[in-house]
Amino acid sequence: MKLLEERIRQEGLILSDTVLKVDSFLNHQVDTKLALAIGREFARLFAGEPITKVLTIEASGIQFAMAAGIALDVPFVYAKKKKAVTLTEKLYSAPVHSFTRQETYQVSISQKYLGPGDKVLIVDDFLATGAALVGLVDIVNEAGAELVGVGCVIEKSFQEGRSLLEQKGVRVHSLARIASMSPGEIHFVEDIPLIR
Amino acid sequence: MKLLEERIRQEGLILSDTVLKVDSFLNHQVDTKLALAIGREFARLFAGEPITKVLTIEASGIQFAMAAGIALDVPFVYAKKKKAVTLTEKLYSAPVHSFTRQETYQVSISQKYLGPGDKVLIVDDFLATGAALVGLVDIVNEAGAELVGVGCVIEKSFQEGRSLLEQKGVRVHSLARIASMSPGEIHFVEDIPLIR
Numbered sequence: 001m002k003l004l005e006e007r008i009r010q011e012g013l014i015l016s017d018t019v020l021k022v023d024s025f026l027n028h029q030v031d032t033k034l035a036l037a038i039g040r041e042f043a044r045l046f047a048g049e050p051i052t053k054v055l056t057i058e059a060s061g062i063q064f065a066m067a068a069g070i071a072l073d074v075p076f077v078y079a080k081k082k083k084a085v086t087l088t089e090k091l092y093s094a095p096v097h098s099f100t101r102q103e104t105y106q107v108s109i110s111q112k113y114l115g116p117g118d119k120v121l122i123v124d125d126f127l128a129t130g131a132a133l134v135g136l137v138d139i140v141n142e143a144g145a146e147l148v149g150v151g152c153v154i155e156k157s158f159q160e161g162r163s164l165l166e167q168k169g170v171r172v173h174s175l176a177r178i179a180s181m182s183p184g185e186i187h188f189v190e191d192i193p194l195i196r
Numbered sequence: 197m198k199l200l201e202e203r204i205r206q207e208g209l210i211l212s213d214t215v216l217k218v219d220s221f222l223n224h225q226v227d228t229k230l231a232l233a234i235g236r237e238f239a240r241l242f243a244g245e246p247i248t249k250v251l252t253i254e255a256s257g258i259q260f261a262m263a264a265g266i267a268l269d270v271p272f273v274y275a276k277k278k279k280a281v282t283l284t285e286k287l288y289s290a291p292v293h294s295f296t297r298q299e300t301y302q303v304s305i306s307q308k309y310l311g312p313g314d315k316v317l318i319v320d321d322f323l324a325t326g327a328a329l330v331g332l333v334d335i336v337n338e339a340g341a342e343l344v345g346v347g348c349v350i351e352k353s354f355q356e357g358r359s360l361l362e363q364k365g366v367r368v369h370s371l372a373r374i375a376s377m378s379p380g381e382i383h384f385v386e387d388i389p390l391i392r
Contacts, residue, residue: 023306024308024309025271028273028274028276028305028306028309029271029272029273029306029308029309030261030262030265030271030272030273030274031271032262032265032266032269032270032271032272033269035262036266058254058255058256059254059255059258059274059276060254062255062258062259062262063258063259063262065226066226066228066231066258066259066262066263067262069226069228070228070232073228073229074228075221075225075226075227075228076225076226076228077224077225077226078224078226078255080224080255109224110219110224110225112220112225113220113224113225
């Protein structure tokens with residue numbers, strides 16, 4: 001997605017070879033127009049699939065799940081990282097290890113909102129180690145729902161996330177794929193859609 | 197907002213005199229169409245104000261800030277509850293006590309995304325004790341930005357949040373105001389706009 005790559009070049013701050021900061025337009029301050037365009041691009045990439053629900057994880061996936069939900073005209077569900085007092089019913093859960101925070105947390109979804117008959121598109125802001133997304137994929141499988149694919153806004157293609165997902169047979173589309181980066185320099189790879 | 201009140205009557209689960217669960221359509225699974233309608237209603241209620249930015253707090257405020265941002269055609273910012281590794285610059289912070297979780301946490305916003313010249317609409321899913329919203333109001337004031345008002349999706353009018361905000365001179369609009377509730381029963385009050 002050229003518009004997104006340009007924006008990353010203009011506003012992204014590369015703090016190290018692995019840390020890219022995009023919080024002026026994607027995940028702290030959010031450019032609502034760009035977020036909507038991202039949602040439309042996910043809908044275009046997965047066109048023809050009868051998606052019934054978008055799934056993401058709080059917090060920074062929510063704006064993109066909302067945008068995809070708008071474009072696809074379906075509801076979305078966001079997995080929670082902390083058990084809410086009101087979350088009293090049966091849950092699907094998966095452990096996720098955060099490498100940036102060096103901690104393992106549980107992601108949970110109420111069993112009421114995912115089940116057989118759902119055709120699910122998972123979206124998130126970043127695909128790096130893939131830990132959170134693998135957790136969501138496991139939850140979709142556990143729920144007996146059908147996984148249509150995973151859409152990510154930014155992929156760090158030099159990390160193992162994509163291959164972990166593809167090993168599970170998951171179709172992955174990322175809108176900006178970073179081949180390599182270092183402070184002051186960033187290189188993108190083209191998003192080559194998988195032949196299914 | 198009649199549509200919202202009806203939905204709360206149909207799908208809301210009242211767990212006690214103070215706990216209302218709306219996670220089938222507002223804050224776990226999200227009805228994107230309803231969320232967009234909520235955003236338009238906030239835009240209508242604050243029409244005529246030259247809002248430049250919508251502010252909320254992660255996670256469950258994000259979908260409504262996004263919807264308001266879409267309706268107003270402005271970006272939104274969500275305050276973070278945990279310091280991200282990429283959040284390295286100067287922050288505005290406020291302590292917030294969560295009564296449901298019985299813990300105090302810091303909410304933070306990068307100083308880059310709020311400042312004099314901004315006319316801010318704060319939105320959130322619930323107004324109850326007002327703790328989180330008072331924290332956001334304090335941050336807007338600290339930033340030297342102008343606060344246009346606070347828009348909440350659901351207000352527990354039997355709790356002190358609204359009066360805490362109004363004591364600070366804040367204009368408050370809630371789309372569904374609950375006068376009282378108990379399992380199986382809910383009563384709404386009309387939202388009477390403040391004369392400014």
